[in-house]
Amino acid sequence: MKLMHIAYRNLFRNRRRSLITASVIVFGAVALIVSGGFCESMFVGLREETIRTGLGHLQVYQAQFLEKDEDKPLQYGLDDCVRVAAAIEKTPYVRKTTAQIDFMGLLSNGDKSVVFLGTGVQPDREQAMGFSLDITSGSDISTGVGEDAEAVLAIGLAKSLNAKAGDSLTLLTTTTSGALNGLDVKVVGIFSTHIAEYDSKALRINLQSAQILLDTTKVSKLVVGLDRTEHTDAVSAQLASLFAEHRWPLATRRWVDLATFYRQVVTLFRAIFIFLGIIIFVLVVLSSSNTMMMAVMERVREIGTLLAFGTARRQVVTIFVLEGLLMGLLAGLLGLGAGYLSILGINAAEIYMPAPPGSTDGFAIVITKVPALFAGTLALMMVTLTMSSIVPALRASRLKIVDALGHS
Amino acid sequence: MTELIRLEGIKKQYLLGRSEVTALRDVSIEFGRGEFTAIAGPSGSGKTTLLNIIGCIDKPDSGRVIIEGHDVTATPLAALASLRRRRLGFIFQGFNLIEVLTAHENIEYPLWLAGWPAERRRERVNELLMRVRIESHRGHRPRELSGGQRQRVAIARALAGGPIAVLADEPTANLDSQTSEEVLSLMQELNLEQGTTFIFSTHDPRIIGKANRVVWLKDGAIDESLDISPMRRPAPADCVTA
Numbered sequence: 275m276k277l278m279h280i281a282y283r284n285l286f287r288n289r290r291r292s293l294i295t296a297s298v299i300v301f302g303a304v305a306l307i308v309s310g311g312f313c314e315s316m317f318v319g320l321r322e323e324t325i326r327t328g329l330g331h332l333q334v335y336q337a338q339f340l341e342k343d344e345d346k347p348l349q350y351g352l353d354d355c356v357r358v359a360a361a362i363e364k365t366p367y368v369r370k371t372t373a374q375i376d377f378m379g380l381l382s383n384g385d386k387s388v389v390f391l392g393t394g395v396q397p398d399r400e401q402a403m404g405f406s407l408d409i410t411s412g413s414d415i416s417t418g419v420g421e422d423a424e425a426v427l428a429i430g431l432a433k434s435l436n437a438k439a440g441d442s443l444t445l446l447t448t449t450t451s452g453a454l455n456g457l458d459v460k461v462v463g464i465f466s467t468h469i470a471e472y473d474s475k476a477l478r479i480n481l482q483s484a485q486i487l488l489d490t491t492k493v494s495k496l497v498v499g500l501d502r503t504e505h506t507d508a509v510s511a512q513l514a515s516l517f518a519e520h521r522w523p524l525a526t527r528r529w530v531d532l533a534t535f536y537r538q539v540v541t542l543f544r545a546i547f548i549f550l551g552i553i554i555f556v557l558v559v560l561s562s563s564n565t566m567m568m569a570v571m572e573r574v575r576e577i578g579t580l581l582a583f584g585t586a587r588r589q590v591v592t593i594f595v596l597e598g599l600l601m602g603l604l605a606g607l608l609g610l611g612a613g614y615l616s617i618l619g620i621n622a623a624e625i626y627m628p629a630p631p632g633s634t635d636g637f638a639i640v641i642t643k644v645p646a647l648f649a650g651t652l653a654l655m656m657v658t659l660t661m662s663s664i665v666p667a668l669r670a671s672r673l674k675i676v677d678a679l680g681h682s
Numbered sequence: 683m684t685e686l687i688r689l690e691g692i693k694k695q696y697l698l699g700r701s702e703v704t705a706l707r708d709v710s711i712e713f714g715r716g717e718f719t720a721i722a723g724p725s726g727s728g729k730t731t732l733l734n735i736i737g738c739i740d741k742p743d744s745g746r747v748i749i750e751g752h753d754v755t756a757t758p759l760a761a762l763a764s765l766r767r768r769r770l771g772f773i774f775q776g777f778n779l780i781e782v783l784t785a786h787e788n789i790e791y792p793l794w795l796a797g798w799p800a801e802r803r804r805e806r807v808n809e810l811l812m813r814v815r816i817e818s819h820r821g822h823r824p825r826e827l828s829g830g831q832r833q834r835v836a837i838a839r840a841l842a843g844g845p846i847a848v849l850a851d852e853p854t855a856n857l858d859s860q861t862s863e864e865v866l867s868l869m870q871e872l873n874l875e876q877g878t879t880f881i882f883s884t885h886d887p888r889i890i891g892k893a894n895r896v897v898w899l900k901d902g903a904i905d906e907s908l909d910i911s912p913m914r915r916p917a918p919a920d921c922v923t924a
Contacts, residue, residue, distance in 0.1 A: 276794045283782035465917025579778040582739050583792050586760065675739040679774065 277589060281596035284569070285604070291565055296605035298561040299655050302554035303609020304616050307533045307546060311617055311641040312441060317536075318642065321503065324533045326405050327467060328374070328393065330497035331506045332513065334362065337525040348450050351492030358522065359496055365512050367505040368415035372399035373493040375484040379447030381427075381477065382434045390431060391475045393447065394484025394493075403499035408476075410462030411440030411584055413478055423483040425459035429454025429466045430474030434606055435474075437461050443477070449489035457487040478635065479608045499528075506530070551654070558658045562601065566594060566666035577670050587671040594670055598663025610648050617641040685751075686846055687713040689738055694731050694902075699919035705731040706742070707902045713847070713881060718873045720893035721883045727899040729883035730851050736881060737770055737849045738762045750846065767795050771840030773882070775787035777832040779824040785835045786811065786820040792842050810838040814868060820892035837868060841878065847902055850882035854889055866892050 285292050325331055352373075359371040375394035380387040397415050407414055407426070415424040425445070427437055441461045442628035449455045461478060467473055485491060500509055510526050517524045530537065534651060551577065570577070578588055627637045694706040703729045713719060714734070721729045734740035735747060738754060740811070741763075746755045754765060766772075771792075781790045789810055793803045811817040822831040824832055840848045854862035866889055873880050882889075890896055893921060898906040 276791065279787075280782060287782055502922065575776070575778060576780060579772075579780070580772070581763070582737070582766065582772050584763045584765075584795055586763055676734050679739070679798070 277319045278483050278596055278600075280523065280646060281593050282600055284326050284573075284597050284666045285601055288569070289433065289573070291568065292601070295562050295565045295601060298558055299602065299605035299659070300609040301449060302558050303606055303651050303655055304613045305554055306551060306654070307610065307613030307647055308620065308641055308643075309332060309547060310640065310642055310647040310651075311378040313547055314647070315640045315642040316543065317540055319640070320536050320539055321529075321533075324536050325499075325503060325529050326398070327407065328370070328395070328405060328497070328590050329529050329532055330403070330405075331500040331503060332357065332510055333527045333529075334371075334496040334498060334513065334524055335494075335527065337523045340525050340527070346450055346452055347488055347658045348375070348490050348494060351375075351450075351490065351494055352496060352524075353492055354559070355493045355496055358524065361516060361520070362498055362513060365509060365516065367500050367502070367509050369499045370399055370403045370500055371496050371498050372396045372403060372405075373481055375481060375488065375490075375492075376494045377447055377484060377488055381431065381435065381440070381447055382444045383437060384444075386435060387446070388431065389475060390445070391472075392447075393476070393478050394481040394485065395478050396481050403497075405499070408468070409453060409463045409552050410466050410467045412461070414463055414465075416462075423457055423459045423479060423486075424462045425428055425464040425477050426465050427461055428473040428476035429464050430470065431477060432461070432464045434474065439463055444645040445477075445487060449487075450492070451489065453489070455487055455489060457483060459483070497541075503529075517625050536561050555658055556655070557568065559662045562598065562659050562662040563665065566598060566663045567669075568596070570594070570666045570670045573670075574673060574678045577673055577681075580673050581673070581675045582679065591667040592666075594663050594667030595660055599663075600657040602656035602659030603652070605659075606652040610652060611654065613648070613651070614643065617643055683787045684698070685712050685893060686715050686717075688746075688748040689732075689735065690746040690748070692742045692747070693734075694728075694734060694735065694742050696731075704902050705733070709745070709862045709902070709904055711897060711904060712908065713879060715846070715879055716873065716877045717879050717881070717895055718745070718893055719879075719881045719895040719897060720890045721881065721897045722885060722890050723837060723899035723905070724885060728902040729899055729903075730887075731879065732899065733849050733851050733883050737772060738766055755910060762852045765923075767792065768843065769846050771843070771845035771848040771878075772799050773833070773836050773840045773848060773853045775852040777824065777829070777856070779832055779835055779839070781824055783824055785816060785822050785827065785831075788824070788835055789838045789842050792839060798843075807838075810842060813872070814838045828861075829857050830864060833857060833861075833865050834868065837865070837872070841872060841876070845878065847879040847881060850880065852883055852885075854884065854886060858890070862886070862889065 336350045342350065344350055357371050358371070361370050362368055369400060373396060377392045377394070379390060379392065407427070410429055414474040415426055425443065434437065435443065437459055443461060445457045445459055445461055447455060450458055467476065481493065500506060506528050510528055514524050580590060620641050626636050627639055628636050690710050692709040695703055709732065721732055723729055732739065734778065735742050742755065744754055749765070751824050754762065757870065780791065786807055788801050789807045793806060798806070806841045811820050814837055815829055816834045818825060819831055854865055857865060867878055870892060872878060884890060893910070895909050897904060
C-alpha cells in the first residue's frame, strides 16, 4: 500500500506535466469512444435498415438454389411455400414470413426500354413484419393483380424512363418455361433504397402479379422476420432442425451472409477504427514514456535514497509501474466522462453528414454509448500507460546507488 | 568497545573521464559500538567513498568489509539491501527526504520496508517525532520544512528501525552554523542515550570538535585516527575547505 501511496502522490508532483499526459489520454479516450460509438451506431442502423428493407433476418430457399445455377427462372424455387411458412411461423422468436420472387427483364414506356431487377412481394405481410420502404412519392403497392397490377419503381429507374406515379409501363420477362411474357403495370409510387446502384434498376410488384408474369406458383424464397436480430443464429439452428425433421430439402441463409454491402461497410469501418486505435496507442505510449522517463531523470537522487534504505529494485519498478497504471486509470476515467459528455453533445447538435459513397442521402450523426467500448477504452489506457512505464521503471531500478545519490 | 564494523585493506578506484582516480588505498579500520566518529579530511580525500563502502551501497575493488563479524564483501546486492534495511541508517548532506511523503511518512518508510506492523510503526514514529522535537510538523512535506527541520526528520528516519550504525555524509553541510550545532547536539544526545554508533563525514572543524573519535583521511588513505574524547582537538588548517 505504501508504494501505491507514493505512486499516487507522484502523479501530482509535476502537475503541469501530468496534466499534459492526462490530456493526451483523455483526448485518445474520447476519440475512441466517439468514433467507436459512431461506427456502432452506423452498423446497427445499417443492419436494421438492411433487414427491414426486404432482406429479413433469415431467408429460406430450396437447397439446390444455393448449390446450382438455374437454367430457367425459378427452376429451384419453393413449391409449397404456404405450408412451409406456417411451420416456420410456429418457431419461437419468428414474427412472420413473407414470400418473394426475384426476376429480371425489360421495363418499357413504349418509347424506351431499360433493364430492371424486380421483386414480387406481399406488401401486407411485409408491413406486418415491420418492413419499411422509403416511398419518395406516391404510395406502396396494394394487393391488385392482373390488369390492376401495380408497381413501385426505384428512384433511378423511374428517372431513366421519366416515369412518375400514375404512369403505365410494361414489364417484359421470360416465364419459367422460357416463353416471353409481358405485364402492364401502373406506377403507384417511387421509392429509394439510398443505394444508387440498386436504385437505378429496382422495382417491386405484387407477388401474385409476379407469379402471373412468370407463369408459376413457385416463389424464390421465404423471408423470415424475427422479434430481435440477436435471435438470428438461434432461429437459424431451429429451422435447420425443423427442415431435417420434415425432410424438406430447404436451407436457410442469415441476413449477415446475404448483406454484402453491410459486411463491406463493417470491414472498412473496423479497419479505420483499428488504425485510429493504433495511432492513439502510439501517441499515448510516446507521450507517457517521455513523461515517465522525465520523472525518472528528475528523481534519480530520490531513487538512490530509496535503494540506500533497502528498497528492493522490484519495489522501485513497482512504484513507476503503479504510477503508469494510476495515470491510465484516472485519466482514462476522465476520458470516459469526457467521451460520454461528447456523445450527448454531438447527438444533441444533430450534425448532418454528406451522403457516403454509393448512397444518395446524407444522414444525421448518432453516436451510440457502447458499454463494452467504454470498458475496453479504459482497459486500453491502463495497459498502455503501464506498458509505457516499464522501460523507465527498469531504468530507474538499475541505477547504481552511489551514482544516483551523487546526482544533482 | 565491542567491534561493530571492520574494513581490511580496502581499495577503490573510479574512472573520471578517461583517467582512473584512486579514492581509497589500502584502508583498514575498525568501528566499535556506540562510537561517535568523524571522518575528516579535505574534499576528494575519500570520505564519502569510505562511508558508502561502510554502508554497503558501494563495493570495494579489493579488501574486506566485515559487519558484526560477517564478511559482506561478496554478499549479493539483494542481501545487502536487506542488511541496510535492518541494520543501517543513513543521513545525507541534502537531507534526501521523499518529497511526496510527510515528515511522519518519511520516518515511517524504513519501518514499513522492514515489515513493522502499522500500530508499532505509528508508536515508533510518534516517539521519534517527539525525540527530534518535530512532532508539530508531522504532517508537513519536506518543502514545507526548514533545513534544520528536514535534517531532524532525516535523523529520525535513520534511527527509526533501531540500526546498529547511522552513517551521515556531511550532515551539516547545507545548514547554517546555529542549526548545524543543534543537529550535531541532537545526534550526540541520541548517541549517548541509545548507544547508536554514528559515523559521519565532515570537513567542518566545529563539527569535528564534537566527535569522540576522528579519522583523518588524506588522498584516500588514513592519515591519522585519534580518540580525542573528552578533549577537544584544534582543527588543522588543511581540513577547513569550502
